[in-house]
Amino acid sequence: MSEFGLFNYWVVMLLMMIGFYIVIAQGNLVKKLIGLTLFQTSVFIMYISLGKIEGATAPILIEGVTLYSNPLPHVLILTAIVVGIATTALGLALVVRIKESYGTVEEDEIHAKDESC
């Protein structure tokens, strides 16, 4: 894959920036959380790409195989995914509460309500 040596990382940066754009440029809180998920997954892709070795196999040790991909990024990301869903759930719970108190999940309407108080 040498002819596309950095392709993976560039795609990661692109995905990360798309997620970032959703977070800063769109007002709906649920959409922002989806953007944050995109951002998060792009980081996962980056770590996992770093751990890959050309021609290697999954790090489950068996006879006769000498080249394995790096298990360390896998461990870090595996736990990060489950922690990620737990924190996203917390974020969504906050959105639900905001909806109940303000009657909207649009950022500008929430600001307007805050100022009129």
Add this chain to the structure above:
Amino acid sequence: MNMETVINMVLLSLLVVTAIAIVRIKDLFAAAMLAGIYGLLSASFFVMMDAVDVAFTEASVGAGISTLLMLTTLAMTGRFEKISGNYRPRLALVLVALTGALLIYGTLDMPAFGTAAAPVHEHVAPRYLNDSYAEIGIPNAVTSVLASYRGFDTFGEVVVIFTAGIGVLALLMRAEKPTPRTQTPTASMHEHMVLRIVAKMLIPLILLFGLYVQFHGEYGPGGGFQAGVIFASAFFLYSMLFGLSEARKVVNHVVVQILAALGVLLYGSVGIVSLMNGKNFLDYSALSADAVHGQHLGILAIELGVGITVTTVMIIIFFAFSGRNQIEGEKD
């Protein structure tokens, strides 16, 4: 250019296309579904990258539970995004382009993808791959690192998951009484006989598969995190088909909350036991006279703790969301 490169590039391009579609679409229901597709695509990509354990987790979390929670939230917050806000997308675009350009500039001196001599492979990874079989005695290096070498780290992650579960409960729990439950909440599903019968047959299989993933994690891809998510999804399926009040009869809320805490406690106690025996915190060789045997015992115990906590926290989160939804529905 070999086949693997082609698949790799196709998957990555599909990810980009999906992400752009998510930006442009105003229907949040579709955005949530696209996010699910995004999760599934990244899981396929992880398989290509030899990260089978990670792919497993991402497939069940990114494509499954995450989408489910988004949809439950949307049922309460409304399906469509407001079309015009007074945001300045051009300014945001400039900022994003600038940051992206800097980040890409940063990648330029990174070692090319897939090189075996990259610095990331030269630190602790060789030790894990060369010595873990002799020291821990299990073939899945990911499980060895997760549960034993970096057991303290994983303990922290489990506590974070537990804390997030408590947070969701604190935010969304309401006194249980205002639901008279006169109507069956998912009456529409009750009429789908095919769905009901197929699901009834699937649920025991899902539970069995969850147990397999839990206890086979040392030998193949799997472990407490994946098993927890899979196990919980069987309960989600049940409550989606038979209604929340039926599901609450099966899963006692108090018991689930106690179990979530017990999982963390089990993990922590293993650490304390090894401390008491004069070894380091979470050094499982203290658990048995034979060090490798002790490692086996320790990993089984803490993976069980992880599995219990992840399952119960996912159930708590799901019930908190859909319980809220039900009350909401009655108010309107």
